[in-house]
Amino acid sequence: MQIAMLSAVLLGLGSALPEEKAVLTEPPTVPPPITRTTPARVKVELEVVEKVMQMADGVDYTFWTFGGTVPGRFIRVREGDTVEFWLANHPNNKLPHNIDLHAVTGPGGGAASTFTAPGHKSRFTFQTLNPGLYVYHCATAPVGMHIANGMYGLIYVQPKKALPKVDREYYVMQGDFYTDADFGAKGLQPFSMKRAIDERPSYVVFNGSALSLVGDRALKGKVGETVRLFMGNGGPNLVSSFHVIGEIFDKVYTEGGSTAQQNVQTTLVPAGGSAIVEFKLDTDGTYILVDHSIFRAFNKGALGMMKVEGTGNKDLYSGKQVDEMYLGDESVASSITARATGPVEVAAAVDGKALFTANCAMCHQPEGQGIPPAFPPLAKSDYLKTISNTKRNELVELVLRGKTGQITVNGIEYNGVMTAVAGLDDVKLAAVLNYVSNTWGNQARPFTTDEVKKLREALPATPSSAGGHE
Numbered sequence: 001m002q003i004a005m006l007s008a009v010l011l012g013l014g015s016a017l018p019e020e021k022a023v024l025t026e027p028p029t030v031p032p033p034i035t036r037t038t039p040a041r042v043k044v045e046l047e048v049v050e051k052v053m054q055m056a057d058g059v060d061y062t063f064w065t066f067g068g069t070v071p072g073r074f075i076r077v078r079e080g081d082t083v084e085f086w087l088a089n090h091p092n093n094k095l096p097h098n099i100d101l102h103a104v105t106g107p108g109g110g111a112a113s114t115f116t117a118p119g120h121k122s123r124f125t126f127q128t129l130n131p132g133l134y135v136y137h138c139a140t141a142p143v144g145m146h147i148a149n150g151m152y153g154l155i156y157v158q159p160k161k162a163l164p165k166v167d168r169e170y171y172v173m174q175g176d177f178y179t180d181a182d183f184g185a186k187g188l189q190p191f192s193m194k195r196a197i198d199e200r201p202s203y204v205v206f207n208g209s210a211l212s213l214v215g216d217r218a219l220k221g222k223v224g225e226t227v228r229l230f231m232g233n234g235g236p237n238l239v240s241s242f243h244v245i246g247e248i249f250d251k252v253y254t255e256g257g258s259t260a261q262q263n264v265q266t267t268l269v270p271a272g273g274s275a276i277v278e279f280k281l282d283t284d285g286t287y288i289l290v291d292h293s294i295f296r297a298f299n300k301g302a303l304g305m306m307k308v309e310g311t312g313n314k315d316l317y318s319g320k321q322v323d324e325m326y327l328g329d330e331s332v333a334s335s336i337t338a339r340a341t342g343p344v345e346v347a348a349a350v351d352g353k354a355l356f357t358a359n360c361a362m363c364h365q366p367e368g369q370g371i372p373p374a375f376p377p378l379a380k381s382d383y384l385k386t387i388s389n390t391k392r393n394e395l396v397e398l399v400l401r402g403k404t405g406q407i408t409v410n411g412i413e414y415n416g417v418m419t420a421v422a423g424l425d426d427v428k429l430a431a432v433l434n435y436v437s438n439t440w441g442n443q444a445r446p447f448t449t450d451e452v453k454k455l456r457e458a459l460p461a462t463p464s465s466a467g468g469h470e
C-alpha cells in the first residue's frame with residue numbers, strides 16, 4: 001500500500017506538468033508569444049515532405065522540407081519546458097531523415113533518436129535548458145546534401161523573462177543552393193554535389209525562393225510599429241551579412257543569444273546560426289532585406305522586401321524610394337517581380353531521363369556518378385555497365401521494392417537504404433531502366449514494356465533475400 005502510494009505520488013509529480021501541443025507556423029509567420037509563466041510538457045509534431053517548389057521565376061527544385069516549406073515550421077517553446085518531439089517521414093518520400101536541434105542538450109541534438117524511414121515516425125523527449133534562437137536541421141548522410149536541399153528551420157526557446165512585446169514578429173532564414181546551371185536557368189534543376197563541395201552556389205535566397213519576400217509576399221508593417229525578425233541561416237556553406245536597406249537595427253541579439261547589441265547596420269549570421277533583430281518603423285516606404293555580400297542579393301536572389309504603410313515622416317526622410325534604383329539587373333529584376341505560382345508538378349512525360357531525374361537522381365546523382373560511400377554509382381558500375389540477362393529481374397525488383405544490405409560497387413563498399421520507388425507503371429519503369437542501363441557508357445538489351453510487365457508479374461511474393469546483386 002505504501003509502495004502504491006509512493007508510486008502514485010511519483011507518477012503525479014511526473015504528470016504534473018500541464019500538456020500542450022505546439023503551434024507550428026510557416027515562414028514568414030511566427031507562433032504567438034507564450035504567455036504562461038511555468039513550464040509545460042509541449043508536444044511538437046513535424047513532418048518531413050519532399051516536394052518540388054519554385055526557387056526563382058520558372059525555376060523549380062526538389063526541396064526536402066520540415067513541414068512542406070523552406071525553412072521548416074517555426075517552433076516556439078519556453079525555457080524549462082519538456083519537449084516531446086515527433087518526427088514523421090511522409091510515406092511518399094524517398095529518403096530517410098532525422099533532426100538535430102541546436103536547442104537540445106544531448107548527443108547529436110536528437111539526430112540518432114529521430115532517424116526515420118519513409119512511412120514511419122519517431123519520438124524523443126528533451127528539456128530546454130538554454131533560452132535563445134536555435135537552428136534545427138537534418139543530419140542524415142550525406143548531411144550537406146540534406147541541408148542544401150532545404151532541411152533546416154528555427155526553434156525559439158523563449159526566455160523565462162520574455163523579451164518586450166513588439167507589434168510584429170517575422171521568420172526569415174537564408175540558405176544557399178547548388179544546381180548545375182547558373183541562376184535563372186528554367187525548368188527543374190537538379191542538385192549539384194560538385195558545386196556544393198566547391199561552395200559555388202547558384203542561388204542564395206531568403207525563405208527558400210528568390211520570390212518568397214517580394215511583390216505581394218513582402219513583409220508588411222505600419223509607421224510607428226516595432227518589428228522583431230527571427231533571422232536564421234541554414235547554410236549549408238555561406239555566412240550571411242544580414243542588412244535591411246534603409247533601417248538601422250535598434251537591437252540585435254547577436255547569434256541568437258541573450259545579450260543585445262544596439263544600433264547595428266549589418267549583422268553576421270553564421271551558417272547554422274541565428275540573430276534576433278529589432279527595429280522601429282519610423283517612416284513609410286519599402287525596405288530591402290539583403291545579404292550584403294551584395295552580388296548574392298542582386299545576382300543570386302538574396303533579396304526580400306518589407307513594405308511599410310502610413311504617413312511618412314518627411315522631416316526624417318524625404319525623397320524617392322530606394323527599391324527602384326536598386327533593381328538594376330534585368331534577370332533578377334524580372335525574376336523577383338514575377339508572381340509565384342506555387343508548387344509545380346513534375347511533367348509526367350514518358351521520358352527516361354526525366355523519370356530518372358525525378359526518381360533516382362537525388363541519390364544516384366544527375367550523371368549517375370553516385371556519392372561514395374552513401375549512394376552507389378550507376379554509370380559504368382560493375383552491375384549496370386553490361387547487365388547480365390539473369391540479373392534483369394533483380395533490377396526490376398530492386399526498383400520496385402528497394403534494397404538494403406552490403407554491396408561492393410567498383411571496389412567501394414556500400415551499406416545503405418534504397419527505398420522502393422513508387423508510382424512507376426510498366427511503361428515508365430521500362431523507360432527509366434532503359435535510361436540507366438543505356439546511358440553514360442552502360443549498354444544493355446533494351447527493356448520493353450512487355451518484358452517489364454512479365455518480370456513484375458514474376459516477382460516472388462515475398463522479397464528475395466538478395467533484393468539486388470551481392
Ligand SMILES: [Cu+2]
Nearest residue numbers: 097138140146
Ligand atoms: Cu534529411
